[in-house]
Amino acid sequence: MSESLVVPTMAEMLAEGKQPEVLFWVGCAGSFDDRAKKITKAFVRILNRTNVSFAVLGAEESCTGDPAKRAGNEFLFQMQAMMNIEVLNAYEAKKIVTACPHCFNTLKNEYPELGGNYEVIHHTEFLKLLIDDGRLAVEGGQFKGKKITFHDPCYLGRANKVYEAPRDLIQKLDVELVEMKRSKANGLCCGAGGAQMFKDAEPGNKEVNIERTEDALETQPDIIAAGCPFCNTMLTDGIKNKEKEGQVKVMDIAELIANAQDL
Amino acid sequence: MSYLDNILFAIVLIAGFGFFALSVKKIIRNINLGVDVDRKDNPKARWANMAMIALGQSKMVKRPVAGILHIFVYVGFVIINIELLEIIIDGLFGTHRIFAPYLGGVYDVLIASFEILAILVIFAVTVFWIRRNLVRLNRFIHSDLTGFPKSDANYILYFETVLMILFLLMNASDLHLQNVPGGVFHKAGSFPISQFIAPVFNGMSNELVVLLFEAFWWLHIVGILIFMNYLYFSKHLHILLAFPNTYFANLKPEGQFDNLASVTKEVKLMMDPNADPFAAAPADENAVPAKFGASDVQDLNWVQLLNAYTCTECGRCTSSCPANQTGKKLSPRKIMMDTRDRLQEVGKNIDANKGVFVPDNKTLLNDYITPEELWACTSCNACVEECPVNISPLSIIMDMRRYLVMEQSAAPMSLNAMMTNIENNGAPWQYSQQDRLNWKNEN
Numbered sequence: 001m002s003e004s005l006v007v008p009t010m011a012e013m014l015a016e017g018k019q020p021e022v023l024f025w026v027g028c029a030g031s032f033d034d035r036a037k038k039i040t041k042a043f044v045r046i047l048n049r050t051n052v053s054f055a056v057l058g059a060e061e062s063c064t065g066d067p068a069k070r071a072g073n074e075f076l077f078q079m080q081a082m083m084n085i086e087v088l089n090a091y092e093a094k095k096i097v098t099a100c101p102h103c104f105n106t107l108k109n110e111y112p113e114l115g116g117n118y119e120v121i122h123h124t125e126f127l128k129l130l131i132d133d134g135r136l137a138v139e140g141g142q143f144k145g146k147k148i149t150f151h152d153p154c155y156l157g158r159a160n161k162v163y164e165a166p167r168d169l170i171q172k173l174d175v176e177l178v179e180m181k182r183s184k185a186n187g188l189c190c191g192a193g194g195a196q197m198f199k200d201a202e203p204g205n206k207e208v209n210i211e212r213t214e215d216a217l218e219t220q221p222d223i224i225a226a227g228c229p230f231c232n233t234m235l236t237d238g239i240k241n242k243e244k245e246g247q248v249k250v251m252d253i254a255e256l257i258a259n260a261q262d263l
Numbered sequence: 264m265s266y267l268d269n270i271l272f273a274i275v276l277i278a279g280f281g282f283f284a285l286s287v288k289k290i291i292r293n294i295n296l297g298v299d300v301d302r303k304d305n306p307k308a309r310w311a312n313m314a315m316i317a318l319g320q321s322k323m324v325k326r327p328v329a330g331i332l333h334i335f336v337y338v339g340f341v342i343i344n345i346e347l348l349e350i351i352i353d354g355l356f357g358t359h360r361i362f363a364p365y366l367g368g369v370y371d372v373l374i375a376s377f378e379i380l381a382i383l384v385i386f387a388v389t390v391f392w393i394r395r396n397l398v399r400l401n402r403f404i405h406s407d408l409t410g411f412p413k414s415d416a417n418y419i420l421y422f423e424t425v426l427m428i429l430f431l432l433m434n435a436s437d438l439h440l441q442n443v444p445g446g447v448f449h450k451a452g453s454f455p456i457s458q459f460i461a462p463v464f465n466g467m468s469n470e471l472v473v474l475l476f477e478a479f480w481w482l483h484i485v486g487i488l489i490f491m492n493y494l495y496f497s498k499h500l501h502i503l504l505a506f507p508n509t510y511f512a513n514l515k516p517e518g519q520f521d522n523l524a525s526v527t528k529e530v531k532l533m534m535d536p537n538a539d540p541f542a543a544a545p546a547d548e549n550a551v552p553a554k555f556g557a558s559d560v561q562d563l564n565w566v567q568l569l570n571a572y573t574c575t576e577c578g579r580c581t582s583s584c585p586a587n588q589t590g591k592k593l594s595p596r597k598i599m600m601d602t603r604d605r606l607q608e609v610g611k612n613i614d615a616n617k618g619v620f621v622p623d624n625k626t627l628l629n630d631y632i633t634p635e636e637l638w639a640c641t642s643c644n645a646c647v648e649e650c651p652v653n654i655s656p657l658s659i660i661m662d663m664r665r666y667l668v669m670e671q672s673a674a675p676m677s678l679n680a681m682m683t684n685i686e687n688n689g690a691p692w693q694y695s696q697q698d699r700l701n702w703k704n705e706n
Contacts, residue, residue, distance in 0.1 A: 005703055007700065007703045009700070026699070026702075028689075028690040028691055028692065030702075031690070031694075031698075031699040031700070031701075031702060032690060032692055032694045032698075032699075033692075037702040037705065040702055041702065056700065057699075058699055058700040059696055059697050059698075059699050059700060061689075061696075061699055062689030062690070062696060063685045063689050063690050063691060065685070067681060067682075067685070067691050068681075068682055068685055069520060070520075070642050070661070070664075071664065071668060071674060071678045071681070071682065072556065072661065072664030072665040072666075072667055072668035072669065072674065073665075073668045073669065073674070073682050074522070074523045074526045074555065074556075074665055074669060075526055075529070075530065075669060076682055076685060076686060078522065078523075078526050078527055078530040079530055079533075079534075079686075080685065080689070082530055082531070082534055083534075105516075105518040105519070108516075109515070109516050109518055109519035110519060110520065110522060113522050114522060114527065154518075154641070154642075154643040154644060154645075155518050158517055158518075158643070158644040158645070158647075158648050159516060159517045159518025159519075159644055160516050160517075160518050161516070185648050186583070186645075186648075188585055188588075188645070189585040189641045189643035189645065191585060191641060192641070193641040193642050193643050194640050194641040194642030194643070195642075195678055195681065196641050197691075198677055198678055198680075198681035198691055199638070199675050199677040199678050199681075200675075200677065201589075201591070201639070202586070202591045202592065202593070202635055202638055202639040203590075203591070203592075203635075204586070204589045204590030204591040204639075205589065205590030206588075206589040206590055207589065208585045208586070208588075208589050208641065210589075211585065211588060211589055212585075
């Protein structure tokens with residue numbers, strides 16, 4: 001795979017006197033987590049291929065404050081929010097796309113009251129728009145005929161009622177989309193939300209990600225599709241725990257689209 | 264002498280409604296112990312929610328068996344209560360089936376539908392009892408549903424069954440007395456169910472059947488008044504509070520958590536380069552230092568307290584909670600039950616101390632809800648989505664976490680580390696902010 005990614009920053013754009021069509025909010029996981037970085041790059045490959053004018057904040061991006069807020073630290077959240085809003089407003093950002101449902105939810109719902117008003121969309125919605133506008137053509141490629149199940153991220157699904165965009169994208173790949181017994185509004189959490197990602201679970205008799213992985217495996221999928229870097233980690237761990245990593249892959253929808261087009 | 268009945272009935276009626284009014288007053292007072300939150304915006308969407316969710320039961324039928332049976336009981340009680348109006352007028356004025364002459368054929372249809380609904384209620388309530396006590400569905404035998412809450416659920420089922428049986432017996436004896444030679448009562452109503460019960464009165468003297476009819480009539484109406492007054496002590500309050508609760512429920516996306524305004528003020532001050540850090544705080548004699556988050560019911564907002572009184576302990580929230588399903592202590596239903604129990608305790612304290620709350624060295628946090636429960640939440644909103652009347656246990660959990668973190672610095676160690684990382688380098692992990700774009704050149 002050729003890795004000649006074009007990733008302009010907002011600062012570079014500004015220096016050239018340009019305003020991108022969309023600001024890509026990478027998020028902490030997408031920037032630092034080894035697994036999530038692959039999702040980031042897959043999404044950028046699609047953006048590059050479709051000539052979408054975008055830019056990232058790069059070193060000027062900082063945590064949205066989501067895990068701090070969900071852990072109960074409203075101070076830290078609002079500090080982060082205000083700083084990010086200053087940066088975003090300075091660049092006159094209008095439209096933001098992100099591959100992380102937690103960033104998506106926070107930017108979309110919790111920033112406006114604090115002075116940050118942007119059109120925020122999840123990358124699955126953005127990819128869907130590219131297809132609908134005829135800017136991106138998708139074929140099944142290597143995934144044709146495969147069985148794929150989609151795990152709804154809580155902060156995309158229940159929290160913001162985005163259920164169809166990711167499913168529409170999967171169906172474009174000529175695959176068999178199978179639903180888990182608990183999906184959409186009834187979807188079961190992967191176990192990472194509410195800052196759980198950063199702490200050990202309370203005593204219990206099972207890990208949430210194992211429970212959810214079992215839901216997914218019941219559908220006997222070739223691939224478990226995710227739309228969130230944290231869900232991705234939790235389900236990947238679940239698959240390892242079940243010693244199924246040979247048969248079942250956990251992939252982000254951006255990766256499915258990019259790999260199907262051999263990007 | 265003949266007015267004795269009517270006077271006695273008026274007294275019973277006034278006592279029944281009077282005591283109930285006192286209970287309602289207490290509930291309103293207790294709910295108002297919560298802090299203010301504006302839920303008067305967008306009345307159109309609020310009325311629509313109430314019509315769909317409370318009146319239309321749209322979320323109940325997501326679990327079809329319980330949902331449809333519940334609709335039998337719900338429609339039964341709403342419709343049969345139309346009959347209550349006639350019963351009250353008859354009782355006060357010594358009339359018998361006063362509406363019959365005015366409504367004609369419609370009256371027959373009404374009475375017939377009441378009877379059919381009554382039998383459907385008995386059927387549904389029986390299935391409910393079986394689900395609770397014989398099938399023993401998980402959410403009904405759960406550890407947070409022991410003691411009174413468990414009995415309460417069964418008492419309500421018994422009450423409803425007895426009331427419906429009395430209603431049908433009343434109609435059956437009435438029908439018998441309409442049909443005896445000479446007709447003790449005038450012909451009124453159509454009785455598709457109780458016509459099958461009426462034959463049991465054959466062979467009894469008219470005087471005895473009249474006595475029985477009066478006994479059924481009295482037991483039925485007094486039973487209803489007792490049941491109404493039982494509501495205050497029971498989870499069954501939901502039959503009334505589901506309506507305001509769905510009206511005042513959160514309309515924003517489930518993922519949007521409120522931004523604490525008190526924090527916004529301080530953060531803005533901190534980030535304002537022109538702010539004088541040594542300036543004296545504006546003098547306000549009555550200013551109470553802001554408390555962040557909630558440790559007791561008075562710190563919650565009034566909608567959260569209304570939620571607590573509305574909860575009917577069905578346990579759909581708990582059965583869908585990822586933490587609970589994997590054996591953690593957290594149960595969203597228990598969060599609501601604890602909040603109501605503590606609120607009742609605070610209310611009794613106020614009653615006992617001439618209208619003033621005297622600190623009792625107890626709080627909702629620790630004495631009712633433990634930090635272990637609060638930290639098990641993934642904030643996934645499954646409980647909020649499941650609740651048939653739009654209660655949000657999650658908002659209470661979040662407010663209590665805020666208290667733990669911002670007032671007590673009592674977050675789990677690993678979360679403190681995460682938050683320190685965000686403070687220092689703008690990410691929950693220890694990576695330098697300067698390295699955020701390194702992925703671009705990595706393979």
